Amino acid sequence: MPRGIFITLEGGEGAGKSTNVAFVRNWLEHAGRKVVVTREPGGTELGERVRDILLHGRELHTSAESEMLLMFAARAEHIARVIRPALDAGKIVLCDRFTDATYAYQGGGRGIPAARIAAIESWVQGDLRPDLTLLFDVPVEAGRRRAGLRSEPDRFEQESDEFFARVHATYLARAAREPERMRVIDASQSLEKVEQQLGSVLQEVVGGR
Numbered sequence: 001m002p003r004g005i006f007i008t009l010e011g012g013e014g015a016g017k018s019t020n021v022a023f024v025r026n027w028l029e030h031a032g033r034k035v036v037v038t039r040e041p042g043g044t045e046l047g048e049r050v051r052d053i054l055l056h057g058r059e060l061h062t063s064a065e066s067e068m069l070l071m072f073a074a075r076a077e078h079i080a081r082v083i084r085p086a087l088d089a090g091k092i093v094l095c096d097r098f099t100d101a102t103y104a105y106q107g108g109g110r111g112i113p114a115a116r117i118a119a120i121e122s123w124v125q126g127d128l129r130p131d132l133t134l135l136f137d138v139p140v141e142a143g144r145r146r147a148g149l150r151s152e153p154d155r156f157e158q159e160s161d162e163f164f165a166r167v168h169a170t171y172l173a174r175a176a177r178e179p180e181r182m183r184v185i186d187a188s189q190s191l192e193k194v195e196q197q198l199g200s201v202l203q204e205v206v207g208g209r
Contacts, residue, residue, distance in 0.1 A: 001081065003087050003131070004081050004086060004087040004088075004089065004090050004092050004093060005033075005086065005092045005093070005131050005209060006083065006086075006087060006089045006093050006095070006128070006130045006131050006132075007016060007024070007092060007094050007095070007096075007130065007133070007134065007206075008096075008097065008098040008100065008128075008130040008132075008133045008134070008143060008181075009010075009021060009024070009094070009095070009096050009097070009134050009136065010097060010098070010101055010104070010133055010134070010138030010139070010171060011135055011137065011138070011143075011171070012134045012138070012140065012143050012171065012188065013137065013143050013144055013156070013164065014142070014143030014144060014145065014163055015136035015137065015138045015143050015187045016136050016138070016187045016194065017096055017097070017136050019049060019094055019191070020094065020134075020136070020194060020195070021037060021094065021174065022129075023095060023198060024134070024198060024202065025037055025094055026175060027198070027202050028092055028094070028202070033095075033206075034089075034090070034091045034092065035091065035092045035094055035096075035185065036082065036091050036092070036093050036094065037084040037094045037096075038078070038083070038093065038094070038095050038096070038180050039095060039096035039097060040074065040075060040078060040095060040096065040097045040098055040101065041054060041070075041071060041074040041075075041097075042074070042078075043074075043081075043082050043095075043199045044074070044077045044078055044081050044082060046073075046077045047075075047077060048070070048199070049075040049103065049117045050070050050073065050074040052070070053073070054070060054156075055156065055169045057193070059202070060096060063112065064110035064112055065112065065118045066107060066116060067087075067106055067110065067118075068102060068106040068110075068112055068117065068120070070103050071090050071102050071106065072120050072121075073126050074111055075098075075099070075124055075125070076124045076152060077190030079125060079128060080122070083128070084128070085096070086129055089121045092206075094192075095130075097177075098133075099117075099121055099125070100130075100133060100135075100167060100171065100174055100182070102117055102121075102166045103117055103174060104168075104170040104171045105156065107169055107170060108166040108167050108169060108171075109159065109163045109164070109166050109170075112199070129181075131181070131205075132179075132180055132181060132182065132183065132201075132205045133182045133183070134183055134185055134198065134201065135172075135175050135182050135183065135184045135185060136173055136185050136187040137168075137171070137172070137184050137185060137186060137187055137188075137195075138185075138187040138188045139188065140164045140165055140168050141146040141185070142188060143164075144164065158209070172184075180206075181198070183201045183205075185197050185198060185201070186192070
């Protein structure tokens with residue numbers, strides 16, 4: 001059976017990833033594909049517990065290194081139990097955040113060297129990398145306003161504007177280095193125009209596979 005397709009969605013706070021997961025899933029299913037939707041941190045029992053610690057454990061004062069290692073511990077479980085089995089079964093895996101988020105948040109935001117992240121990425125993931133990454137791009141200020149309207153801020157959403165400026169810059173730098181894999185979606189536009197951009201990219205990348 002041909003290997004499935006691994007698609008990830010990335011972006012800063014309020015960029016619209018969660019809003020557009022349903023659109024991407026529906027597009028793929030209407031194209032006759034079997035889709036597994038998951039998220040990071042999360043996707044497994046261990047991953048969801050790590051998610052709760054990292055997003056809501058404000059009293060823990062976790063170091064940047066511990067935060068990164070927890071992300072990769074959850075990712076290792078996620079890959080073994082969810083992602084690789086689904087890909088091996090020929091399905092499309094649609095994941096809300098993956099390792100690009102680690103480079104952006106723990107690397108750009110927290111200052112962990114990219115080389116250190118890359119070493120653990122190779123150990124945990126082997127040759128597994130996303131086939132397509134949809135990067136939802138919105139100015140930091142606009143994204144933070146959107147995020148502030150939807151719920152009480154989590155541990156990451158309470159970070160400074162400077163933190164999110166570094167996250168944003170890291171995402172764009174990665175997209176510039178890998179333009180075939182990382183497709184930038186202008187998420188500052190209307191929902192209709194965002195969906196048009198998504199449909200165009202999906203048709204190009206997935207339509208012929």
